[in-house]
Amino acid sequence: MDKNLLEIIFDNLYNGIYVVDGRGVTIGVNKTFEEMSGFTNAELVGRSLYDLVGKDNYFSGSASLLVLERQCPVTATYSTSTNRKLLVKGRPIFNLAGEIDYVINTIWDLTVVQYSHRIDSDTARSKLLSEDDIVTCSDKMMEIIDLALRVAATDSTILLNGESGVGKSLLARTIHRSSERKGKALMQINCAAIPENLIESELFGYEGGAFTGADHRGKAGLLEMAEGGTVFLDEISELPLHLQSKLLNVIQEKSFLRVGGRVVQHADFRLIAATNKDLAELVSHGLFREDLYYRLHVVPITIPPLRERREDIPTLIQHFVEKYNRKYNSYKKFSESLINQFVTMTWKGNIRELENLVERCIVTTVGDFITPDKVRIPGLQTTITPGVGLKEMLADREREILLQIQEQYGTSRRVAAVLGISQASAARKLKHIKVSKKN
Ligand SMILES: Nc1ncnc2c1ncn2[C@@H]1O[C@H](COP(=O)(O)OP(=O)(O)OP(=O)(O)O)[C@@H](O)[C@H]1O
Ligand SMILES: [Mg+2]
Structure with a gap:
């Protein structure tokens, strides 16, 4: 199709469109999104969502970041600073190497006109x-x-x-x-x-x-x-x-x-x-x-029930961690092993129980990195499992540290700088984690 026509279509869709690359950097938004959000394409292009979310009154959260984090499509609703309620569906576009090249977000406006009925x-x-x-x-x-x-x-x-x-x-x-x-x-x-x-x-x-x-x-x-x-x-x-x-x-x-x-x-x-x-x-x-x-x-x-859609658990944890970090002004993260343990739990109380437990973890743990041994939940084991060798435990710990630093700092260059290792080594380790995550 003709490129001009594609642009016309892009701008005339009823849905907002927001496209980012594999690092969360904004590639472009359509006119409908500009109208929904009050931000222009020009001010968003080239900016990373890691910088736009939760800061300067841009976005309260981001489906794209959840897609990049979990490597799967995500649906989420968010409020904008102008009090609009948006439903966002983020879809990853993978390249042949299995990495995400783009995330395409389609956005619906669910804003309620505020109703102010007095209730006695x-x-x-x-x-x-x-x-x-x-x-x-x-x-x-x-x-x-x-x-x-x-x-x-x-x-x-x-x-x-x-x-x-x-x-x-x-x-x-x-x-x-x-x-x-x-x-x-x-x-x-x-x-x-x-x-x-x-x-x-x-x-x-x-x-x-x-x-x-x-x-x-x-x-x-x-x-x-x-x-x-x-x-x-x-x-x-x-x-x-x-x-x-x-x-x-x-x-x-x-x-x-x-x-x-x-x-x-x-x-x-x-x-x-x-x-x-x-x-x-x-x-x-x-x-x-x-x-x-x-x-x-x-x-x-x-x-x-949640146990029939366990794939939702990591995404929900991420979402609630962000929510309660905002509420309590903290910067906590869940370790991969804690997330994995949550995935296997029964969740009789479903998402309400998960949300309460995430909040409790945020409020009651010391330090920014929450590992299973810091969380006292009946039925949840610590990371030390008999029969698992020191080498494996250290590899696990290294994985957690790398993932946490990558989540906080984004690029392998910054990860390397924080950890005092070479960029080549950081990139290699992160790539290794990504590959083993997919298998
Ligand atoms: N997909 C979801 N994403 C984010 N939060 C969710 C999701 N599903 C449920 N929640 C949250 O989990 C909690 C429980 O949800 P909700 O109250 O809608 O459940 P319910 O089915 O109505 O429960 P009950 O039968 O007890 O009334 C709420 O705080 C809600 O915001
Ligand atoms: Mg209910």
């Missing part, structure tokens, strides 16, 4: 949701995010299924943010956390004098507050049966009454429900209404 204190549990980041490099998860973004554009009801801590709430927020309803409220209620007798009025609201103790002015419920936006019903399996039929009615009639009310309220919201239970199983035991189940089951999305 007794609805504090049904809170307005805040922003956060999704990171993944697993094919399964990327397919799930793709599916979620495709259905986000429609008004379909979505049922999120998955164990505790896999990221259901996070995905619900991302779906809302990338939907047409992003300018309106996202209201969440956790059906398991609210006493049964309060769920009805929380959801539907009530008229003055509807029941003893009710505010005489009445109160809007969650469905009303979500007008034009999204309702997220977490742990839907815990919704009492009589409210299940009421909810089904709302979905079918697109209207409802406040408790004790006579004025028909128009229902205009998208419904996202989440559960860590097998709803079909509950239906077969008569514990969940079958008709509601089919209404919710329009687009089911199952998020796999």
